[in-house]
Amino acid sequence: MPPTDFQPADPAYAERVRESFARQAAMGTIGAELVRVEAGEVEVQLAWAAHLTQQHGFLHGGILGAALDSACGYAASTLMPADVGVLSIEYKINFVAPARGQRFRLVGTVVKPGRTISVVEGRAYAVEGDREKLVATMSATMMTVAGRDDVKS
Numbered sequence: 001m002p003p004t005d006f007q008p009a010d011p012a013y014a015e016r017v018r019e020s021f022a023r024q025a026a027m028g029t030i031g032a033e034l035v036r037v038e039a040g041e042v043e044v045q046l047a048w049a050a051h052l053t054q055q056h057g058f059l060h061g062g063i064l065g066a067a068l069d070s071a072c073g074y075a076a077s078t079l080m081p082a083d084v085g086v087l088s089i090e091y092k093i094n095f096v097a098p099a100r101g102q103r104f105r106l107v108g109t110v111v112k113p114g115r116t117i118s119v120v121e122g123r124a125y126a127v128e129g130d131r132e133k134l135v136a137t138m139s140a141t142m143m144t145v146a147g148r149d150d151v152k153s
Contacts, residue, residue: 006040006113010082013039017074024070032067032106034074040110042074047103059099061136064106064124068093068138071108072120076142079113084146086118091140093122099135101126108140118142 010016014037021027021034027044030052036043046052046059046067054060069088077086105125112119122138 006079006110008039008079010080012082013037013078013080016082017042017077020077021070021074026066027070030063030067032070037074037078039078040075040113042071042078042108044068044071044074044106044108045103046106048101056098057100059101059104059126061093061095061099064095064099064104064136065091065093065138067104068106068108068122068124068136069140071106072122072138072140073108073142075108075110076113076118076120076144079110079118080144081146084144086142087145089117089141089143091122091138094137095135096137097126097133097135099124099126101128101133101135103127104135105132108138114144116144118144 032046052063108122120140124136125132126135
């Protein structure tokens with residue numbers, strides 16, 4: 001359920017987030033796509049690919065964690081001013097089921113936005129046909145970085 005009472009500081013947040021995600025080489029390398037951007041919530045999708053798996057054929061936890069971290073970071077970024085960046089300062093991931101599916105849906109949702117620190121939750125779902133299964137959860141803390149040209153949206 002997307003948060004509806006969050007007011008983004010930047011009216012052009014969706015375009016800014018999409019442009020920033022497009023520049024993220026790591027997400028491009030694994031084939032992750034940004035599919036939904038709302039104030040306080042972002043959805044990333046990732047197709048299953050053999051080169052992204054671990055030895056049992058499941059999506060590797062590191063790949064899942066990286067994509068979910070990006071979803072959480074960009075969710076926080078939707079609520080930030082245009083001239084700042086957002087960096088992860090901590091996250092905890094729980095793998096609750098093997099990541100087996102045709103594709104994966106990763107959702108980052110802001111729990112508590114802040115000027116300096118934001119708390120975000122992530123959920124990763126394996127999608128097989130019309131069925132979804134929760135495979136991981138994330139609790140993340142994001143830091144707003146201002147005044148640095150090398151850390152902007």
